[in-house]
Amino acid sequence: MIMNNRNIFRVLHYALLIILTAFFLFPVLWVVLSSFKPQSELFQIPIQIMPQQWTFENYIEAMSRGDFVQYFANSVFVSVTATIITVLISIMAGYGFSKYIFVGRDFLFIVMLATLMIPLQVIMVPIFLQLKASGLLNTLWGIIIPPSATPTGIFLARQYMATLPNSMIEAARIDGAEESRIFFHIILPLSKPIVATITIFSFMWRWNDYLWPLIVILDDKKQTIQQALANFVGQLQINWSQLLAMTTVAIIPVVIIFLVFQKYFMTGISAGAVKG
Numbered sequence: 001m002i003m004n005n006r007n008i009f010r011v012l013h014y015a016l017l018i019i020l021t022a023f024f025l026f027p028v029l030w031v032v033l034s035s036f037k038p039q040s041e042l043f044q045i046p047i048q049i050m051p052q053q054w055t056f057e058n059y060i061e062a063m064s065r066g067d068f069v070q071y072f073a074n075s076v077f078v079s080v081t082a083t084i085i086t087v088l089i090s091i092m093a094g095y096g097f098s099k100y101i102f103v104g105r106d107f108l109f110i111v112m113l114a115t116l117m118i119p120l121q122v123i124m125v126p127i128f129l130q131l132k133a134s135g136l137l138n139t140l141w142g143i144i145i146p147p148s149a150t151p152t153g154i155f156l157a158r159q160y161m162a163t164l165p166n167s168m169i170e171a172a173r174i175d176g177a178e179e180s181r182i183f184f185h186i187i188l189p190l191s192k193p194i195v196a197t198i199t200i201f202s203f204m205w206r207w208n209d210y211l212w213p214l215i216v217i218l219d220d221k222k223q224t225i226q227q228a229l230a231n232f233v234g235q236l237q238i239n240w241s242q243l244l245a246m247t248t249v250a251i252i253p254v255v256i257i258f259l260v261f262q263k264y265f266m267t268g269i270s271a272g273a274v275k276g
Contacts, residue, residue, distance in 0.1 A: 094157025196264035
């Protein structure tokens with residue numbers, strides 16, 4: 001009787017997971033399938049999920065419109081570069097907050113966490129003025145540098161680093177290893193789960209960011225893919241087929257990044273949520 005109840009519970013559990021998965025994936029599936037439809041099919045009633053007439057014209061025409069390839073390349077450069085910088089800063093700061101003892105450490109950590117409550121709109125003008133004074137306005141580096149040190153990434157890294165044994169670090173120091181060698185050859189390889197987690201989060205944040213690039217970038221050639229998608233929305237009409245096609249293309253890099261790092265993603269989230 002107990003086994004039967006367990007089997008029933010397991011079936012209901014997986015059925016619920018399948019329903020929830022289908023519910024959340026349906027909008028994405030609809031966007032992808034609709035990108036292969038002629039525009040006339042998008043407004044048919046009743047709505048057809050599968051295209052009746054498959055076409056790649058939406059992709060061809062959208063790619064030839066403007067400098068979409070350049071926008072895509074700009075987003076790749078911004079997202080990859082910003083992610084690398086964010087990961088390094090987060091891991092180094094997390095290591096410092098968790099394994100080094102210095103005056104004001106806990107206070108600085110609390111202040112850093114408090115910045116999570118400050119919305120971008122509050123500090124947008126001061127950052128803009130600083131970029132202008134530094135000559136980074138209207139450059140891709142102006143998008144990359146300001147949000148590189150994220151409190152969320154530092155918090156997750158610090159919580160994960162707290163789970164690593166101090167004895168391992170002390171043993172390396174006794175053997176004469178330098179601090180940089182300890183970090184890059186011992187700590188960093190053991191931090192793959194949290195590195196993967198921060199990589200996924202950072203890449204998604206940078207790739208999907210629209211507001212900050214809109215403020216910083218003035219030159220059309222330096223726009224990101226999110227700005228390019230916004231440009232498809234005309235004042236009088238919207239070519240939905242081409243917009244859906246480019247949206248599908250814009251989704252691909254995020255999916256690839258998640259598939260590459262998903263092996264370590266859940267481990268990093270779980271470890272980062274535990275206080276050491």
